[in-house]
Structures are given as structure tokens and as C-alpha cells.
Amino acid sequence: MKAVYCTAYGSPEVLKMVDVPKPLPQADELLIRIHASAVNSGDVRIRKADPWAVRLFFGFSKPRKSILGGVFSGEVVEIGQAVTQFKVGDSVFGSTGMEFGAYAEFKTLKERAVLVPKPESLSHTEAAIIPFGAMTALHFIQKAKIKAGQKVLIYGASGAVGSSAVQLAKTFGAEVTAVCSGANMELMKEIGADKVINYQQEDLSVHNEKYDVIYEAVNKLSFAQSIRHLKKDGVLILGAAGFPQLLRSGFARMSGRKVLTGLIKESVESMTFIKGLIEQEKFQPVLDRTFSLNQIAEAHEYVDLGHKKGNVALKVTPDA
Numbered sequence: 001m002k003a004v005y006c007t008a009y010g011s012p013e014v015l016k017m018v019d020v021p022k023p024l025p026q027a028d029e030l031l032i033r034i035h036a037s038a039v040n041s042g043d044v045r046i047r048k049a050d051p052w053a054v055r056l057f058f059g060f061s062k063p064r065k066s067i068l069g070g071v072f073s074g075e076v077v078e079i080g081q082a083v084t085q086f087k088v089g090d091s092v093f094g095s096t097g098m099e100f101g102a103y104a105e106f107k108t109l110k111e112r113a114v115l116v117p118k119p120e121s122l123s124h125t126e127a128a129i130i131p132f133g134a135m136t137a138l139h140f141i142q143k144a145k146i147k148a149g150q151k152v153l154i155y156g157a158s159g160a161v162g163s164s165a166v167q168l169a170k171t172f173g174a175e176v177t178a179v180c181s182g183a184n185m186e187l188m189k190e191i192g193a194d195k196v197i198n199y200q201q202e203d204l205s206v207h208n209e210k211y212d213v214i215y216e217a218v219n220k221l222s223f224a225q226s227i228r229h230l231k232k233d234g235v236l237i238l239g240a241a242g243f244p245q246l247l248r249s250g251f252a253r254m255s256g257r258k259v260l261t262g263l264i265k266e267s268v269e270s271m272t273f274i275k276g277l278i279e280q281e282k283f284q285p286v287l288d289r290t291f292s293l294n295q296i297a298e299a300h301e302y303v304d305l306g307h308k309k310g311n312v313a314l315k316v317t318p319d320a
Contacts, residue, residue: 003104004296005066009049012300015068015103017293023108030086030109031078035124035320037069037102039291039299039312040132040160047300069102071095073118073127073320083111091118093127095135095266103296105316116271119278124320126285129311131266133160134168134274134283136239137215139264141168144213144235148173153211153229155204156218157193158184161239163286163310165215166193171282177211179204179221184309191286204229215239230257237261286310292318 001022008014025031049055073093076086094115101107118127152169156162157178169176170192178193188196214230215237238261277283288309291299293316
């Protein structure tokens with residue numbers, strides 16, 4: 001099968017297309033033909049070993065898991081004899097977790113892995129871009145216990161996580177203010193934001209509004225501004241996990257605010273909840289650009305620029 005190897009840490013050029021043996025499913029596994037995947041910030045951080053601590057967990061000189069890619073949409077083409085929940089021909093989407101491996105034509109996963117049936121209304125390309133941003137945003141929004149009537153500010157609202165957070169916060173009944181560039185203002189309105197602030201023309205400091213929850217999705221809002229605009233009993237979500245976020249969370253806690261940060265827990269329950277919202281037309285994929293698998297370096301180069309709107313998809317099969 002065709003797959004993309006990450007041959008070292010570094011620029012997108014370290015990603016190389018290779019031929020490797022197709023995996024065989026064990027008794028409790030599914031063999032999935034990957035139709036589509038995505039390039040998200042998690043893939044980029046591992047490829048670049050940024051932060052450096054990535055090396056401590058994933059391999060010192062290069063990733064131990066050579067095939068990156070953490071999300072997918074595809075078709076079950078073979079099952080082990082102990083599998084009972086899925087059958088050959090099922091369309092599924094989800095996350096491979098720390099197994100990675102979605103930058104390939106085939107992937108084996110345990111039956112209990114984080115995957116659910118794909119909504120019929122979505123193509124494989126649309127479905128593949130959902131799990132990363134949606135599960136990340138849902139994890140923090142549920143922990144923050146966002147409820148109807150609360151005011152929520154989402155900073156970095158046009159990215160994969162931010163655009164999911166806007167939609168999910170609205171689903172929970174919040175009044176949502178999205179902060180993004182001028183080019184993305186219409187998109188924010190389309191996915192449900194009540195108010196939109198163009199950070200290129202308006203400094204957040206001129207606004208006197210205070211929020212019940214601030215979701216900082218891109219690590220660009222200063223600590224001082226976060227605290228200034230957060231109610232005394234408010235919740236600050238620092239969604240981009242890393243040392244700077246942990247440092248800021250310490251200062252924020254000293255101010256008496258509740259802070260949520262760190263790694264998320266992916267689950268079948270989360271994917272089932274998100275799938276239900278899609279089927280109720282309360283959540284939609286936000287797709288910026290689509291690349292083919294053999295354009296993987298170009299896709300990573302584009303994500304490296306930091307200006308994507310929502311998600312970048314990878315078509316592994318032409319009809320995805």
C-alpha cells in the first residue's frame with residue numbers, strides 16, 4: 001500500500017511517499033481502507049518536534065510511529081473473527097489516537113477504538129476533518145460546563161478547534177463572540193457566532209465586555225487581556241497545550257480564575273455526540289483546502305503558514 005513516512009523531524013520535506021505491506025487485522029481488529037485524512041496542528045507539532053519535548057514521547061531523532069495522521073474516514077474492508085460491532089462495507093470515521101497511521105491507504109484499528117459510523121450526509125473528505133477539532137473543543141466545553149445564557153469569547157475562532165468551539169458553544173445555548181481576521185468574519189457568522197471581532201482592526205482591550213468563558217485556541221491572547229475580560233468566577237480555556245499555556249494557567253489560577261488546559265480524552269461517546277449534532281444539522285465541517293496524499297508536503301506547508309480557515313483535508317482515494 002501507499003503511505004507517507006516521516007523520515008525525521010523537520011520541514012515538510014521530511015514526509016516521503018513509500019510502499020509498505022498492507023496490515024493484517026488481528027481477531028479484535030478492523031482493516032479500514034482510508035479514503036480521507038486531514039492535516040491539523042497536532043500532526044504539524046509532531047513533524048516539527050515543537051515543542052522539543054515531543055521527542056521524549058514520540059522518539060528522539062524521528063517519530064517511532066513513522067506514518068503520521070490521527071484522523072480518518074474510510075470503509076471497513078476486513079474484520080477479525082472476534083469483531084461484532086462492525087461489518088465489511090461499513091463507512092466509519094474517527095481518530096487513530098497515539099497509533100497515528102492515517103496517512104496511508106489502509107489502517108488496522110481495534111474494534112473498541114475511537115470510531116463510529118460516518119453520517120450519510122457527509123463525504124469521506126468532510127467527515128475526516130471533523131474529529132480533531134470537534135473532540136478537542138467538546139472536551140473543554142463540557143469541562144467548562146457552558147450553559148444557556150452564558151457569554152463565551154473564542155479567540156482564534158477560525159481554526160479547526162475554534163470553528164468547532166463556536167458551533168458547540170452555540171449548541172449549549174451560549175452567546176458567542178468570535179475573534180478572527182477580517183477575511184473570516186463572514187464564515188464565523190455562517191457557523192453561528194452572535195458577534196465577531198476583527199483583531200486586525202479592533203484591539204480587544206477597547207471592549208469592556210466580560211465573559212463567563214474565554215476559549216483561547218491559538219495561544220495569542222495575552223494573559224493580561226484574558227484576565228481583564230474574564231468574570232471573577234469565569235473559566236479560562238487554554239486549548240493549545242504546552243509549557244507557555246501551563247505557565248499562563250498558573251498565573252491565572254493565582255488570580256482566582258478556573259483554568260482548563262492540557263491533553264484531551266478522546267472517546268467513542270464524544271464521537272457519537274458529534275455525529276448526532278451533524279445529523280441534526282447543528283454542526284458542519286469547515287473545509288479550507290483539499291490535497292491528495294502525494295501532496296502531503298504541500299499540505300503541511302500550507303498549515304505551517306498559520307492562516308487556514310477551519311481544516312485542511314487529505315484525499316487518499318480520488319472519490320473521497
